[in-house]
Amino acid sequence: MDEAFSFVFLMFAATLRVATPLVLCAMGGLFSEKSGIVDVGLEGKMLMAAFFAAATAAVTGSAWLGVAAAILAAEAMALLHGFACITWRGNQVVSGVAINILAAGLTVVLGAAWFARGGQTPALESEQRLMPLFFPRAGDSILVYVALASVPLTWWIIERTRFGLRLRAVGEMPLAVDAAGISVAWLRYRAVLLCGLFAGLAGAYLSIAQNAGFSRDMTAGQGFIALAAIIFGKWRPFPAFGACLIFGLLDAVAIRLQGVQMPGMGEVPVQLIQALPYLLTMFLLAGFIGRAVAPKAAGVPYEKEH
């Protein structure tokens, strides 16, 4: 009995641990997408943040300075995205892809030049990391709770505040927002900056809470899984959170099932479980499980008439 409880608890904890960066990233992405700015650059923002968090924590010895650096790095990428997509009305997907590739290269180039460990940052001591608060075995660092709190917060901002109302409006019909005398560009910039904040926290979690340092490409597609979760949750905070938990559970199960013989079906290929979030999202997008409708103005640059 005790063992079963311990198993369930550990599975639950593992799910939360894996889901935390997804949740943070998805909530950030929601703000951006709701405002009409498509963000395929979540992965890159998170990677940059992870690198600067670990690098700063390693150099200064302070985890909190690491978190601050992560947020700054992600915000810099977010501003770049905003500058290209909002100010210059560039293609949002192209800008996102550019940010992903830039981050993949720059983190290794800077890491190798500064620390000379082939792109890795030095291993962090426990006082340089965000350590578990209550349950050492569960890995419940403060960012796990931040991620949990971010879901109702995001819901509240988007659904219950004036800013949220305008945010939704600008993602559906920017012309109406403009006609009401509200700046489309400023609204979208704020959305993009909120996205950077959350992506920064997600990156910091990866490198200084979940792991003890940065390694190259450590985001490993999690930014895209977060994007999938947003779509899977049909651009709503709580369902997106649910999708993150499902994807997190899949990952936790995949690690558990490695090499295990299942009764009746032999060994379950771990790769299949890893590909499931993407496959499920595509089934959803194809309209086989309900319908996912993006904000109407998503991806379309807004041209103010003079």
Added chain:
Amino acid sequence: MSAPRRPLPAWAEIAALPLINIALAFVTVGIIVRIIGVDPFHALRFLVVGAIGSSEAIGYTLYYTTNFIFTGLAVAVAFHAGLFNIGGEGQAYIGGLGCGLAILALDRFLPAWLMIPLAIVAAALFGAAWAAVPAWLQAWRGSHIVITTIMFNFVASALMVYLMVNVLIAPGSMTPQSRNFTASGKLPSMQEVLGAVGIQVAPSALNLSVVLAVFCCVAVWVFLWHTPWGYELRTMGHNPEAAVYAGTSLKRMTMLAMCLSGALAGFVGVNELMGVHQRIVLDFPAGYGFAGIAVALMGRSHPLGIVLAALLFGALQQGGAELAFEIPTITREMVVVIQGLIILFSGALAHLPRPWLQSLLAFFSSPRSRGEVPAQRAEG
């Protein structure tokens, strides 16, 4: 795609604007190199010598160029149809799988002259099939092709890891790779080919795929600008409603454009597996699919532009490797940074220099000498 902007003269659209965009990317790289404490001009010299300083270096540069041509063309064909194919990476991967499977199945029975064309066709078919699913989802189910092609990259990668680890791994091998291809499944290197006609070059990874790449460039050019289907495809990209009005089936054109795109990306597998590794290995697409976006943007989606852009990228790839060898503080990933910056400046921020150029031109010329037709832009 976006609202009209004030047009520039044709020469400025085709040449000056892209060159300024590239220059901005390189200035930024120079600043980054400076930040990590290396003299940018010092680095540039190693880069150039490493890329074109010897017969062997040129061979490797052209070998990398081959990959970039394939993925650049792949992205460009989709661009012309108004589709953004981010799935080049996965299509190259699965194309390579097709090429490899054909060879593993038949190389013991068929002579090279039959095996090689078959393997190339298999690469094209598998790449096309991997692109056909997102295309079908877009055309019939309305799912956004950007998202589905991204997802398919990950699915391709998971599939390949599964196949290599569990199915295709050579008996007794510790690393996940297939058995070696026999002689008939090997694409001749350019050193052998040129040696046969009496031209001596240094050995390198350059193989016959480069000829296939050049052929693809010509074929894509003929197809897009000199066939009815190509015309329909471009019409769809410019104005889908007009295309429908003219009787084009958008569904069929979406399938056609994406299948062509996937087939072109699949040829990376020919160059890598049949030309170099001579067995199926993991991770051989190594970012070429994504770099294809940069190549297509920089080459303005025209085969000639793509060849020039691919040459630059090939030189960067080869020169970057040599540079990393000469200056240890710089790693090979510097090339990835350059790719990202080129996508940023030639793609998302493509119009950044436009006002500068406009005021510069206005300063030097009378208003009448300005061209009136904007050249087409490579936008998704």
